[in-house]
Amino acid sequence: MMKRVLFLFSMLFAWLQVAHAGGFQIPEMGVKAMGMGNAFTAVADDPSANWFNPAGLSFQQTAVTVGAVAVMPKVDFTANASNPLAPSSSSMDKKKIVVPHAYMVIATDSDLTAGIGVNAPFGLEVRWPTTAVFSGASEYGRLQAINVNGNVAFKLSDNFAVAAGVDFVDMYKVDFNGTALKQNFKGTGWGYNVAALYKTEMFNAGISYRSSVKLKSKGQSTHIASATTSSNAITVTMPDMLNIGVAFHPTKQWTISADADWVNWKKFDKLAFIYTPALAGGALPSLTVQENWKATWAFRAGAEWAYSETMRARLGYTYDPTPIDPVYFTPLLPGNDRQAVHVGYGVDLSDQATLDLAYTYVFFSNRLQTQSTGTNVVRNGTYKSHIHLAAASLTYRF
Numbered sequence: 143m144m145k146r147v148l149f150l151f152s153m154l155f156a157w158l159q160v161a162h163a164g165g166f167q168i169p170e171m172g173v174k175a176m177g178m179g180n181a182f183t184a185v186a187d188d189p190s191a192n193w194f195n196p197a198g199l200s201f202q203q204t205a206v207t208v209g210a211v212a213v214m215p216k217v218d219f220t221a222n223a224s225n226p227l228a229p230s231s232s233s234m235d236k237k238k239i240v241v242p243h244a245y246m247v248i249a250t251d252s253d254l255t256a257g258i259g260v261n262a263p264f265g266l267e268v269r270w271p272t273t274a275v276f277s278g279a280s281e282y283g284r285l286q287a288i289n290v291n292g293n294v295a296f297k298l299s300d301n302f303a304v305a306a307g308v309d310f311v312d313m314y315k316v317d318f319n320g321t322a323l324k325q326n327f328k329g330t331g332w333g334y335n336v337a338a339l340y341k342t343e344m345f346n347a348g349i350s351y352r353s354s355v356k357l358k359s360k361g362q363s364t365h366i367a368s369a370t371t372s373s374n375a376i377t378v379t380m381p382d383m384l385n386i387g388v389a390f391h392p393t394k395q396w397t398i399s400a401d402a403d404w405v406n407w408k409k410f411d412k413l414a415f416i417y418t419p420a421l422a423g424g425a426l427p428s429l430t431v432q433e434n435w436k437a438t439w440a441f442r443a444g445a446e447w448a449y450s451e452t453m454r455a456r457l458g459y460t461y462d463p464t465p466i467d468p469v470y471f472t473p474l475l476p477g478n479d480r481q482a483v484h485v486g487y488g489v490d491l492s493d494q495a496t497l498d499l500a501y502t503y504v505f506f507s508n509r510l511q512t513q514s515t516g517t518n519v520v521r522n523g524t525y526k527s528h529i530h531l532a533a534a535s536l537t538y539r540f
Contacts, residue, residue: 166285166475167405169440169460170211170502171243171261173535177486177500178444179458181401183387184348185444186339188496188537189245192259192307194385195350196293197339199255200303205247209498209535213239217268217476217527221275224512225522232274234476239267243535253297257307260290264380268474272321275520276473279320283474287313291335302340309333311355311380318413318474323429325415327361327376346389354382354409365421372417379409381437395449401442407435407465435465444484451490456500458484468513476525478509496537504529 172190175182182190186198189207216236221228243261250256268283270276293307310332317326333355339348356379363374383406389399413431420427444458460482466475486500509525 166264166266168211168213168241168263168265169403169462170241170500170531170533171263172207172245173209173211173498173500173533174456174486174488175444176211176502176531176533177456177458177484177488177498178399178446179401179442179460179482179484180403181387181399181442181444181458183350183385183401183403184339184346184389185387185397185399186348188498189247189257190243190259192245192247192257192291192293193243193261193263195337195339195348195387196257196305196307196335197295197303197337197348197350198341199247199257199293199295199305200253200297200339201341202247202249202255203539204249205537205539207243207245207535207537209244209533210240210242211531211533213241214530214532215239215527216529217525219270219274219473219476219523219525221520221523222510222512225275225520227275227520228523230275232271235269235271237267237269241265255295255297257293257295258291259293260288262287263289266475268476270473274473276518277320278322278520279518280473280521281321282317282319284315284317285313286315287311293335295337301342303338305335305337307335309335309352309355311357313357313359313378316359316361316378322366323363324366325361325363325374327359327374329357329359329376329378331355331357331380333380333382344391346387346391348385348387348389350385352383354406355380363415363417363421365426368422368425370421370423372419372421374415374417376413376415378413379411381406381409395447397446399444401440403440403442404437405440405465406437408437410435410465432470434467434470436467438463438465446486453490454488456484456486456488458482458486460484460504468511469515471509471511471514471521473521473525476509477506477527478525479507480504494539496539498533498535498537500531500533502529502531502533504531
């Protein structure tokens with residue numbers, strides 16, 4: 143059965159990996175969690191616990207979850223007075239994007255429980271028209287990556303469990319293109335994670351940590367003006383993450399949860415390309431794009447109301463500040479501080495099967511960009527953004 147499930151996981155990703163999310167981090171890695179604002183570290187009671195808090199696997203039976211999130215972003219740009227090419231305006235391509243996920247819990251007769259997850263917690267796809275004033279350096283960006291995460295959870299008592307796991311990240315397709323320079327690369331890397339969960343009838347507390355992952359990558363770069371192409375080498379570091387959560391059960395029907403999630407974006411400090419041979423007839427041996435992002439804390443709250451024996455309604459809220467310093471802003475990552483409202487619904491189709499649905503609306507603070515300088519001054523302007531997300535998953539318990 144295990145081989146059949148892993149084969150189905152692989153086929154799911156081969157079919158749905160047409161595009162990824164419109165932002166670098168994608169927190170919507172489980173549909174039940176999404177309906178609760180992703181405040182799930184101390185809840186972790188379905189197979190998506192493999193991502194949110196693997197210690198929660200200890201309290202579950204053998205089960206499989208397969209789901210996907212449809213992402214529908216919209217970004218509009220209008221140049222402001224600090225842009226020498228004002229007035230001008232552009233809109234990002236409104237392509238719909240699908241982000242799949244799949245998880246399996248494997249319970250045993252002992253206090254050990256295993257889990258495996260396949261998801262895409264980081265990714266982007268942004269396309270601006272070639273007529274956008276900044277398209278020379280920022281016309282198309284894409285990052286497609288799969289995270290495969292295996293975990294082992296151990297129940298130390300009826301109320302407390304710990305877990306540890308290994309992450310394999312395959313960043314299999316990355317493009318950072320402008321109309322002047324086109325670059326693509328791919329790479330792989332390894333990381334680890336540890337977690338703990340304390341669980342009672344009235345109160346839960348959970349913590350989960352995931353290490354950073356360093357990916358050594360190779361690809362190809364093309365300098366359009368000189369019509370030269372070279373191999374590139376680059377190292378990309380994905381951030382480490384810490385999630386802390388609590389959950390309360392004031393009645394049998396209600397669960398109230400809250401999370402504080404830290405993402406160490408300081409690890410994403412630069413993109414340094416080395417070209418072999420040097421591009422443009424030897425004039426361009428390397429290129430370093432400074433990022434200098436900052437670590438951030440996101441705050442999440444959620445609630446679930448089990449209003450019948452088989453149906454549950456969910457609500458959630460998120461505040462997630464941007465890690466991007468305005469000095470290093472790029473239209474390929476046009477976001478700003480964001481808030482989100484979430485709703486969700488779960489229904490038991492049978493004793494074994496559960497269907498979960500969720501919807502999220504993300505609204506960004508307008509980015510009033512004025513600090514781009516030099517050749518990047520054409521990036522200055524107002525960026526207005528929002529995202530609709532809709533998701534569904536099916537969980538089957540054995």
